[in-house]
Amino acid sequence: MKRRVTPLYHIPVYFTNDASELIAFWKKHGAEEKEYDQTAKLNGGMYSAFEDNEDRTWRILCVFDGDPGIIAHEATHAAIEVAEHLEINIDFQNSEPVCYLVQWFFETMLGLFPAEPKGPKLQGIA
Numbered sequence: 001m002k003r004r005v006t007p008l009y010h011i012p013v014y015f016t017n018d019a020s021e022l023i024a025f026w027k028k029h030g031a032e033e034k035e036y037d038q039t040a041k042l043n044g045g046m047y048s049a050f051e052d053n054e055d056r057t058w059r060i061l062c063v064f065d066g067d068p069g070i071i072a073h074e075a076t077h078a079a080i081e082v083a084e085h086l087e088i089n090i091d092f093q094n095s096e097p098v099c100y101l102v103q104w105f106f107e108t109m110l111g112l113f114p115a116e117p118k119g120p121k122l123q124g125i126a
Helices: 021-030 031-040 066-084 096-112
Strands: 002-005 012-016 044-049 056-063
Touching: 012 021, 012 066, 012 096, 021 044, 021 056, 056 066, 056 096, 066 096
Parallel strands: 012 056
Antiparallel strands: 002 012, 044 056
């Protein structure tokens, strides 16, 4: 688990590519049992934000197969959650903050855990 802090907003985020490390982190910091159950549903990665018993919010970005597409997908979830936490209005007229956050999450994950391209996966999106 690697800790980094977002530029400008100073929000700590943890990064991992290991499911067992993710579960141990959840247990250590008091995540609800439902969080553990999510790992069974993972398809390459996830973003998790939860509060512990002391009202601290923990944020974790996990990508298990190194696919750049999944990193981008999870980076977007992370950026939106952080922007909402900061009460940043996200719309077409004010999209730069979330775009910079997506870029930061993507580049940070990619720098910590190099990508392993698997090819296009987006088929039949509804």
